[in-house]
Amino acid sequence: MRHLFRDLIIFAMALPVGLFATSGILDMRHSPTRGLPYHDDFANGNATGWVAHDGNWTVQSGVMVNESNERGAKLITGSPYWADYAVDADLALSNTGEAGIIARVSHAESGVDSYDGIYVGLRVRDESLVVGEADYGWGELAVQPLPQPIIANVWYHIHLEMRGCDLKVLTWRDGSEDTIRLSRLLSPCLRRGKIGLRSYDSGGQWKNIRVTALQAGNGTGLG
Amino acid sequence: MHRGAEAAAQAAGYQIYWNGPTREDDLDRQILIADNAVHRGAKALILGPTNIWGLTTMVNAMTARRLPVVFVQTEPSEPTGPYLTSVTPNQEEFGRLAAERVEATTQGAVQVAIVGVGRGTPETLARADSFIRAIAACPRVHIVAETPGGVQIMESEQSARELVNRYPKLRAIFAVSADATQGVMLALQERGSHPGIKLIGSDRDLFLAANLHDGKLDSLVTADGYQIGYLAVQTAVAGIRGQPFPPPMHVGAKLLTRETLILNDNH
Numbered sequence: 398m399r400h401l402f403r404d405l406i407i408f409a410m411a412l413p414v415g416l417f418a419t420s421g422i423l424d425m426r427h428s429p430t431r432g433l434p435y436h437d438d439f440a441n442g443n444a445t446g447w448v449a450h451d452g453n454w455t456v457q458s459g460v461m462v463n464e465s466n467e468r469g470a471k472l473i474t475g476s477p478y479w480a481d482y483a484v485d486a487d488l489a490l491s492n493t494g495e496a497g498i499i500a501r502v503s504h505a506e507s508g509v510d511s512y513d514g515i516y517v518g519l520r521v522r523d524e525s526l527v528v529g530e531a532d533y534g535w536g537e538l539a540v541q542p543l544p545q546p547i548i549a550n551v552w553y554h555i556h557l558e559m560r561g562c563d564l565k566v567l568t569w570r571d572g573s574e575d576t577i578r579l580s581r582l583l584s585p586c587l588r589r590g591k592i593g594l595r596s597y598d599s600g601g602q603w604k605n606i607r608v609t610a611l612q613a614g615n616g617t618g619l620g
Numbered sequence: 621m622h623r624g625a626e627a628a629a630q631a632a633g634y635q636i637y638w639n640g641p642t643r644e645d646d647l648d649r650q651i652l653i654a655d656n657a658v659h660r661g662a663k664a665l666i667l668g669p670t671n672i673w674g675l676t677t678m679v680n681a682m683t684a685r686r687l688p689v690v691f692v693q694t695e696p697s698e699p700t701g702p703y704l705t706s707v708t709p710n711q712e713e714f715g716r717l718a719a720e721r722v723e724a725t726t727q728g729a730v731q732v733a734i735v736g737v738g739r740g741t742p743e744t745l746a747r748a749d750s751f752i753r754a755i756a757a758c759p760r761v762h763i764v765a766e767t768p769g770g771v772q773i774m775e776s777e778q779s780a781r782e783l784v785n786r787y788p789k790l791r792a793i794f795a796v797s798a799d800a801t802q803g804v805m806l807a808l809q810e811r812g813s814h815p816g817i818k819l820i821g822s823d824r825d826l827f828l829a830a831n832l833h834d835g836k837l838d839s840l841v842t843a844d845g846y847q848i849g850y851l852a853v854q855t856a857v858a859g860i861r862g863q864p865f866p867p868p869m870h871v872g873a874k875l876l877t878r879e880t881l882i883l884n885d886n887h
Contacts, residue, residue: 451642452642467642467643468642468643468644470642493806506639507641507649507652507653508639508640508641508642508653509639509640509641510639511639522827523827523830534622534626534638535826537826598773
């Protein structure tokens with residue numbers, strides 16, 4: 398009886414400690430900045446942490462390559478709890494479709510527009526920078542014509558910021574000083590999610606993927 | 621089509637799960653997507669088939685379970701019945717309108733070709749057949765080739781490239797699907813401008829209307845995608861509610877030209 402009483406006392410004392418520790422771990426796991434800043438230069442030659450939904454993805458000399466022209470192949474990584482962040486990537490198209498990056502991604506699965514998220518990419522068909530929202534359908538939010546045609550296998554940089562419902566995008570061709578800028582206030586908007594690489598009707602190459610948490614004061618200052 | 625489907629679903633109090641394989645010819649993935657949707661509780665299926673012959677077993681299994689199935693874009697290979705029907709464009713009109721356009725915009729002896737015909741996509745066969753029948757009434761127009769490429773842009777692009785090289789007097793191409801239209805357009809653009817070759821495309825995607833506006837193709841035969849999506853969901857919902865399935869429905873086609881597009885924009 399005395400042992401039972403002692404065990405109950407220990408259990409009663411341990412319970413709040415355990416609950417506190419568990420909630421602390423959950424808080425940490427659910428943190429919008431957990432794992433940030435994130436950087437993958439694919440230097441180790443593998444794609445650990447990335448999940449493919451269609452496409453034919455391989456790492457080649459520090460570059461992530463999708464050697465398929467499927468419509469809407471995706472490669473996803475990151476935390477579903479990432480909220481306000483900037484994504485930077487260098488990308489090159491393999492042929493005449495489009496390629497880009499996706500942000501605040503959730504519910505991704507195999508299929509054309511089968512995810513919830515924001516897409517920013519370069520599209521050869523109308524030589525433009527495209528911003529859209531996928532929700533198992535496609536809604537085009539903005540199209541900004543580029544001053545020069547997109548050239549296959551040439552590197553372009555894309556910078557995407559999502560702060561609240563404020564979206565800002567910068568892009569430029571490697572070696573060029575012409576920066577294309579685009580900003581939109583989305584209403585409503587997706588609030589959190591992973592990041593990813595996506596191509597449509599084109600293969601593509603991506604390198605130097607960076608994700609940075611946005612706090613008050615940092616970012617492009619655009620718009 | 622998606623917007624029409626969403627509108628009908630919302631009006632009926634249903635939700636749509638909308639998905640498709642990333643490769644136009646990926647039949648296995650289309651079956652997997654459909655199976656998964658039903659496994660997760662979908663009450664009806666609306667299918668834009670990648671290849672109708674490959675879907676027979678799955679469709680039979682679904683209808684045997686009394687799950688309503690509605691085909692869009694092309695009619696099913698199986699007979700329609702209490703759990704299977706279709707809402708499709710009037711394919712006959714596609715060929716007829718394209719033939720009338722060739723006749724109206726050309727003079728003298730003319731060589732034309734058909735691009736994008738595929739056995740797995742019967743709508744492309746039906747459009748090509750009706751084009752051949754309609755053009756027979758105009759003996760000065762001669763069809764020199766009918767080439768494949770129904771669901772592969774690159775295949776149509778390659779076909780068009782070969783046609784242009786092989787038939788220097790080619791004056792018009794009828795592309796029988798959206799992908800074929802895009803493929804032919806790429807081939808014609810790649811070789812520089814081809815003012816002598818009129819491209820009459822089929823169906824409407826995100827870009828083709830803009831391409832028509834920009835003069836990259838002569839004209840486009842389309843059916844009202846919104847109406848097809850709306851009717852398909854309305855029919856599927858009727859099936860879910862145990863109401864009798866109607867026989868296959870056809871939505872009329874119309875010819876869009878740059879002039880009619882601009883006219884519509886201005887109104």
